[in-house]
Amino acid sequence: GIQVEQSPPDLILQEGANSTLRCNFSDSVNNLQWFHQNPWGQLINLFYIPSGTKQNGRLSATTVATERYSLLYISSSQTTDSGVYFCAVEQNYQLIWGAGTKLIIKP
């Protein structure tokens, strides 16, 4: 089946820094979503982005479907950005999840 790999697995940054998270996938997909899971386990849908670029405030995402990767950019990090960031790709009505990038933002 399709493989979804996220990098880096862990990232520790100072408040105010910028970061780039990467998601590689091994096969063609119908769509791709980015999620943020906060320390209490709540999952928030950040982007639904099968291709192209989208921006929402300090966050933006780019998916290059032909090269099978997606990038999530976080600018001017805040402590509330801490948590785990997942990408998930859809194939045959199912979401296949990466293992996540754990982000810690230090004040």
Add this chain to the structure above:
Amino acid sequence: DGGITQSPKYLFRKEGQNVTLSCEQNLNHDAMYWYRQDPGQGLRLIYYSQIVNDFQKGDIAEGYSVSREKKESFPLTVTSAQKNPTAFYLCASSKQVNQPQHFGDGTRLSIL
């Protein structure tokens, strides 16, 4: 407010006992999903339902059962056949399959 409600937040199961996790949504979504998350890992699909009275197995359906008698409700039963049920369970819904999924706050299940 529109959203997805999971209950209870925490649940404890004795050996050999079946337990049912509740998931209710008032978003008028057709599709609903159940996922399992183990510590430090991504989510794995247990079951999904595209429409009322229909559901399909995901990757890890063994030891679980579901029903979809109403559009807004998709309960998950963890049966005694599931030998390692301790995990975080998340319910999601989407307008249709292939649309963005939105999640409830989850239920943490532990074995006594």
